Amino acid sequence: MISHNLQSADPEESLSPEATTLAKEGGTPIRTEPWPTYDKGDRLLVAADEEAALRALRSQRLFRYDTRPYSETEVGRFEQEVSRYFRAPHALAVSSGTAVITLALLSAGIQSGDKVACSAFTFSATPSAILLAGGVPVIIDTDDNLHLDVADLERRWTPEIKAVVVVHMRGFASDMEKITAFTKTRNIVLVEDAVPSCGVTLRGQHLGTFGHGGAFSTQSDKSINTGEGGFLLLQDEASLAKAAVLSGAYEGRVFHHVNQEDFDDCALPLYNFRLDEMRAAMAHSQLQRLREKVQRHRTIYDEVTAGISKIDLLHVRQPVIPGDGYLGHCLNFWVRGATVDQTRWFTQSLRAEGIDVRQLGDPEDTNIRCFWNWRFLGTVFLKGERLEPPGS
Ligand SMILES: Cc1ncc(COP(=O)(O)O)c(C=O)c1O
Missing domain, CATH: 3.40.640.10 (Type I PLP-dependent aspartate aminotransferase-like (Major domain))
Incomplete structure (x- = not known):
């Protein structure tokens, strides 16, 4: 659905007003299927x-x-x-x-x-x-x-x-x-x-x-x-x-x-x-199914990133060797030039569309994948400075 919108030559003309209204602003969410993880309804065990x-x-x-x-x-x-x-x-x-x-x-x-x-x-x-x-x-x-x-x-x-x-x-x-x-x-x-x-x-x-x-x-x-x-x-x-x-x-x-x-x-x-x-x-x-699973992740990931890479505003995380060394179950990207608040708006909009996304480093969302939230380490230094959440 995302790629359909992106590929549409004239999205305003080809899509109904309902489809072009963001779900965050009352439109119909792009995605209604359960998010494909075990805790949101997907069935992974056979x-x-x-x-x-x-x-x-x-x-x-x-x-x-x-x-x-x-x-x-x-x-x-x-x-x-x-x-x-x-x-x-x-x-x-x-x-x-x-x-x-x-x-x-x-x-x-x-x-x-x-x-x-x-x-x-x-x-x-x-x-x-x-x-x-x-x-x-x-x-x-x-x-x-x-x-x-x-x-x-x-x-x-x-x-x-x-x-x-x-x-x-x-x-x-x-x-x-x-x-x-x-x-x-x-x-x-x-x-x-x-x-x-x-x-x-x-x-x-x-x-x-x-x-x-x-x-x-x-x-x-x-x-x-x-x-x-x-x-x-x-x-x-x-x-x-x-x-x-x-x-x-x-x-x-x-x-x-x-x-x-x-x-x-x-x-x-x-x-x-x-x-x-x-x-x-x-x-x-x-x-027994790991190889097939990795292959499936990669196929979907490559298709999705080929689509969103056409949007200049977004920078997609690049692997250390082009086309090699990634699983593809997770997509990291940056919104170029956006402030923390603009990125939060974007993240919230995507979530309203049914896309499970988080803003890494959002001070309003304590994400323990961010080193400054590892307070159990006491005073940790990075680049010679004490770790603090951004914006503090
Ligand atoms: C990068 C990384 N290392 C280690 C772990 C710990 O694995 P476990 O939850 O099985 O202890 C996790 C868990 O998600 C992880 O993401």
Whole structure:
């Protein structure tokens, strides 16, 4: 419908007065279908997912670690499939994306008080996970397309920074060529928060496989929806052993994951972030449709952005490599030259038309993807200044 309006040679002539009156001003909304997310009425689960959950339930065995061999459990099978799908040497399924980022850092040996750089544009779970791992977040600015600004990372670099958590926010890959060069040169840990970009590749390589660890979530908003859950991709077996014990593989259960007979599993605390059989069964079932889902997002996204890119007033977020490295489930754009109030008017108008949109940075809408709302960090500095909401 949007593209119909845009393509109309003379919209005033071809559309009825009702169609040209904004819904905000009493016209008929352009979109009346439910917004395609789980919480606004869309149905994302299919019969195979229901069947998978029932299979696990009927087995009466809901705990991942029991007398069954690893590859006969739902979680074990899911981990094997994840590892194959993402072409990652190791996978560990756990209870949330936040837990995954924490485990990625801890398994890499991050110590209490170590500084960890992280993107300024992310859900507040990212800096929270750094805190959970005992680290101190150092917030790195974004560039004009909301990707982590590698120049700012270089400016802020000090040897106290032991790791970088790069976030592929809203489905968009960060500049992995520059970021991996940065972390390799300094011999520091790279963790990818790939929670919002499950299934995205950059130059053919899956996000989440560029560094020490890749973090994914299966919370309901994500590409795979099990209510809660997540999985970690890891490159080396020693880190897998650590992450598995920390996640709750106690009394030898770590040997379901690794064959390191001398591994001392009592030397690590148990944080109990384990995943259960029912959710693993549902995640496994949905993983079969991930490729197709990513493709569908991309097709729709490319069509929509081709349309709105014709409107000079709007600037659409650009990927780091043209035509590559984005999921397409979410559209970020700027209204060129608009004030905060004008942008709010535009946002409200789109919402009235049935389009689910938010104005990032609106002081009247506390969005926890904006770093200045992370007050739990205390006084955080960016560009040498204390973080404050815009307009304050
Ligand atoms: C960028 C990002 N990182 C981490 C998380 C945390 O994932 P979870 O809710 O599974 O803990 C989220 C959740 O939405 C997220 O968007």
